[in-house]
Amino acid sequence: MPRTARPRGRTAPAALCLCLALGCGSGGTPQGDEPSPPAGAPRGTGDDVVTWASSAGRVGAAVDGRGYRLVVHTSVGGTGLRVRLSNAFGNQPVTFGTVHAGLQRHGAALVPGSNRRLTFGGARSVTVPAGGIVYSDPLPVRIPAASDLAVSLYVPRAGGVLTGHWLAMQTSYTTDGDHTAEESGAHWAQRTGSWFYLDAVTVRPRPAAGAVAALGDSITDGWHSTTGLNRRWPDYLARRLRASPASSVEGVANAGIAGNKVLTAGPGQSALNRLSRDVLPLPGLRTVFLFQGVNDIKAEPGATADQLIAGYRRLADRVHAAGKCVVAATIAPYKGWPEWDPAGEAVRRKVNTFLRTSGEFDAVTDFDRVLRSAHDPERILPAFDGGDHLHPNDKGMRAMADAVDLESLDCASR
Structure with a gap:
């Protein structure tokens, strides 16, 4: 539940x-958690x-x-x-x-x-x-x-x-x-x-409106979507929320950084190190949507499943401690990308099983099932492939947003 x-x-x-x-003065400490802002910080x-x-x-x-x-x-x-x-x-x-x-x-x-x-x-x-x-x-x-x-x-x-x-x-x-x-x-x-x-x-919208922030990597950042047309998957999600009169979550913040990892620094501080700066202080934030992990897996050396699972748990605990909801998404397939290998695929599958079944999150969106090919589930569906076998194109971005249960973004109101 x-x-x-x-x-x-x-x-x-x-x-x-x-x-x-x-x-903010350094590139991030590997495996570290950033402290929360002081109480009452403006x-x-x-x-x-x-x-x-x-x-x-x-x-x-x-x-x-x-x-x-x-x-x-x-x-x-x-x-x-x-x-x-x-x-x-x-x-x-x-x-x-x-x-x-x-x-x-x-x-x-x-x-x-x-x-x-x-x-x-x-x-x-x-x-x-x-x-x-x-x-x-x-x-x-x-x-x-x-x-x-x-x-x-x-x-x-x-x-x-x-x-x-x-x-x-x-x-x-x-x-x-x-x-x-x-x-x-x-x-x-x-x-x-x-x-x-x-x-x-920020703006002041109608009363009781809130926001969701997508904490992610280059897929969330929109790489391989069409430049200038706002076709990242969080943009498509924002369109769905605007069209839904029942949803009180209306603001969408994109906290994606290309190359970002859950556990260690790379391009940008790790998700663990930047959660308290990039996401939790955002005004009106109601839910954090967590979609990261592939960069940890395909790194050299790559993270183990147990290390990634521990990182997800720390992120979920900190989001809940801040009084917010957390929705997690499974890691999408990436076979065909140069750094794919069977060992990394085994980690991805184990992590996805944890995400689907652990009950650590308020909800789970299965991006793996949305994007994978029926003929080779280790690969992204060709119709959704942006060309490098990792990043979805515009159609894939829209399919991701369409898979999100809008009610899950406002779990605290239920």
């Missing part, structure tokens, strides 16, 4: 949410719900005098838009001189009249210390669900490590100098496939 989640608390309100992220108001998020990492060297117009796709709509800017991996302070948010019209151009200045505790600029995050003040406008939001940042002073998300599967824009207030795209000629500094957007 599914486990009943513990009662959820409300996050504390704050006008200026400036705080130090935990454990994360937005109790009415806020995350409508978009990405997981931060190191994406190069920071540059002074740079502008970023970052395009993101909302899930739930609402009023009181706030953005969260992160210097989690920075080793020097970063100053955001001006920040605007508007709706994308086409390319770098914005819908006329939609671009609004954001403030931070009433100020037009803010300096975030190394390892820190900051929330903007809420904007008194309504942001539609499924809208393409453009957040424009000007960074006059930066240095050291640049915090961002490398694999956006979305085109954004950069420039030299401060052009954040401009709705024209004329000065935003340089394109990028990454997001910088911005790692969450």
Whole structure:
């Protein structure tokens, strides 16, 4: 039987949410658990719900005098838009001189009249210390669900490590100098496939709405889905939730990092090390959807089934201790990928048996059965194969989202 989640608390309100992220100064400790944030750490108001998020990492060297117009796709709509800017991996302070948010019209151009200045505790600029995050003040406008939001940042002073998300599967824009207030795209000629500094957007939706966060790797990050069309499996899940009048879970946050592992650091900190920074503090979070493990298995040396199972248990215990639900997904087939071997396949099968039968989770979604070929269950179905025998294409991404029981995402309400 599914486990009943513990009662959820409300996050504390704050006008200026400036705080130090935990454990952000290093690449992560193998096999380690990151401590939970201190009680009462500011994360937005109790009415806020995350409508978009990405997981931060190191994406190069920071540059002074740079502008970023970052395009993101909302899930739930609402009023009181706030953005969260992160210097989690920075080793020097970063100053955001001006920040605007508007709706994308086409390319770098914005819908006329939609671009609004954001403030931070009433100020037009803010300096975030190394390892820190900051929330903007809420904007008194309504942001539609499924809208393409453009957040424009000007960074006059930066240095050291640049915090961002490398694999956006979305085109954004950069420039030299401060052009954040401009709705024209004329000065935003340089394109990028990454997001910088911005790692969450929240709104205040209808009462009692909540959110789900997908904690995963490159499949969740959307690799091999179509760039710019929001066809990652969490995007398809967001569409299903919007179309379901019975669901109170409406916000969807994507906490996938390409190459990420449950147990050890690689591209990004391990899931165990980043859960408390990337997922649990998200406003309105109701459920964590855990879909990871293949990178642990195909690593050299690969994790054993017992090691992975112990990691899943620690993640589930920490999510439940935070008063949230946890839904797990089985590991999908990947035969044909260069690092596949029979030993790794045996680990995958043993782990999947644990996920299906252990009762450690509030619910389980069987992505293995959804994606595998009937003729060779160690392989992904050719119609769902993105071409490398590991990552699903758009059809596979949609099939994954269609397999999720929407009621399982709000198990604490039952």
